[in-house]
Amino acid sequence: MHKKKGVLVLLALSLFLIVESVRLQLPVAMFGNGDLESMEIGISMAPDNADLNFRIGRTYHNLMLEEENKITSLFANSLQNNPLLPSSWLELSEIFVDTGESDKSLMALNRAQELAPLSIARLWQGSILALRLGEENRAYNNFRIVATADPGLRTTVFDTIWLVTNDNDFILNNIVAEEALLSYMDYLVATKRADASLAVWDKIESINEIGVNKDFLNYMNFLIDNQKSRQARAIWSKIVGRNEGESLVWNGGFEQKPLNAGFDWRITTDNNPGVFMDRDSEKSVEGELSFKVEFDGKNNNEFYHLSQIVPVESNTEYLFTAKVKTENITTQNGISMETHCYPDWKLMSKSTKPLTGTNDWTNVSMRLETPESCNDLLIRVRRFKSGNFDKFISGTAWVDDVRIIDLGNS
Numbered sequence: 001m002h003k004k005k006g007v008l009v010l011l012a013l014s015l016f017l018i019v020e021s022v023r024l025q026l027p028v029a030m031f032g033n034g035d036l037e038s039m040e041i042g043i044s045m046a047p048d049n050a051d052l053n054f055r056i057g058r059t060y061h062n063l064m065l066e067e068e069n070k071i072t073s074l075f076a077n078s079l080q081n082n083p084l085l086p087s088s089w090l091e092l093s094e095i096f097v098d099t100g101e102s103d104k105s106l107m108a109l110n111r112a113q114e115l116a117p118l119s120i121a122r123l124w125q126g127s128i129l130a131l132r133l134g135e136e137n138r139a140y141n142n143f144r145i146v147a148t149a150d151p152g153l154r155t156t157v158f159d160t161i162w163l164v165t166n167d168n169d170f171i172l173n174n175i176v177a178e179e180a181l182l183s184y185m186d187y188l189v190a191t192k193r194a195d196a197s198l199a200v201w202d203k204i205e206s207i208n209e210i211g212v213n214k215d216f217l218n219y220m221n222f223l224i225d226n227q228k229s230r231q232a233r234a235i236w237s238k239i240v241g242r243n244e245g246e247s248l249v250w251n252g253g254f255e256q257k258p259l260n261a262g263f264d265w266r267i268t269t270d271n272n273p274g275v276f277m278d279r280d281s282e283k284s285v286e287g288e289l290s291f292k293v294e295f296d297g298k299n300n301n302e303f304y305h306l307s308q309i310v311p312v313e314s315n316t317e318y319l320f321t322a323k324v325k326t327e328n329i330t331t332q333n334g335i336s337m338e339t340h341c342y343p344d345w346k347l348m349s350k351s352t353k354p355l356t357g358t359n360d361w362t363n364v365s366m367r368l369e370t371p372e373s374c375n376d377l378l379i380r381v382r383r384f385k386s387g388n389f390d391k392f393i394s395g396t397a398w399v400d401d402v403r404i405i406d407l408g409n410s
Helices: 002-031 037-043 050-063 067-079 086-098 102-115 118-131 136-149 151-165 168-174 178-190 194-207 214-225 231-240
Strands: 275-280 288-297 308-309 316-329 336-341 349-353 359-367 376-382 395-409
Touching: 002 067, 050 086, 067 151, 067 349, 086 102, 086 118, 086 178, 118 136, 118 151, 136 151, 136 178, 151 168, 151 178, 178 194, 178 214, 178 395, 194 214, 214 231, 231 308, 275 349, 288 316, 288 349, 316 336, 349 359, 359 395
Parallel strands: none
Antiparallel strands: 275 288, 288 395, 308 376, 316 359, 316 395, 336 349, 336 376
């Protein structure tokens, strides 16, 4: 008899627990992830449900739909029913910041982070609240943890900390851990902070072995494009190597395969139909290779697709020389060598006399005097588009032994 009664009690208790679970969780399951109206229906069925109180309170707060005291009461009710819900503590902290109750806000923030010390999302939200409360050290420590642990939030962290401090040295030494260094470099490049990137490069170089790869070459291009060619050349010399001899031109004899970036030759194919370009081992005047440009005779090419950027000093005299060979180059607009200040070509621009027809290796040269503010030269093989009836260019040209020699201050 007692055994049967005990079984009935267990069955009744189990049924009660099932009913209570359904009563408490069904509104969340049905309405907790829906729109505001659905959640309000849900809370009418379960007014003490902590999760629904939190969700409705957050929605009211984010959309500014209700008075602060009503929103506060929703979060308070959420915590009364589940004091271990860190999200409600964080939302209360934010409300208390908005109402100027800093002590209450700090208490709520402390409680939230005690309950979820390793939650990246809550650490991020807590960082912003800590800044608003004047708790800078706490915020900066949280920022460092978030940036280290979550690559997806790094850009947001970097944006925020730059807005707050505008201090690259502080960010590098206090926010960016070793794991986030490369991401921080990418961020500085994307936001065109060339000066700041140099300190990050020094730190990366002190930790990692750097090779000539795509990231390195892209960084060289970034520095050059942002008028940091002198610093870029110093880095280039350590990683790629130094010029041999006194010429400032890198790989002037084309003995090495051009890297197509940085201070090596750049070869582009855009808007360049009917032109073949490559190094040539059959014809050379210096070393074993030259560079060949061949035109198919079907286009009126505006050719500037082999070029190099060379760092120079302003107010200085230089001598440019190159060896050029041509074979059956047609039209009056033949092949010349051109140089101008980079990026502002209007400061100085010069070119050699065009070669047409067939010419054995010919020395072409020009004296250059760099004006003030001219710290880089762009040198390139050039053919100007022709306006004549006979305008389609054919034939082949070779270039070798390109040099720029410093003659001293002008």
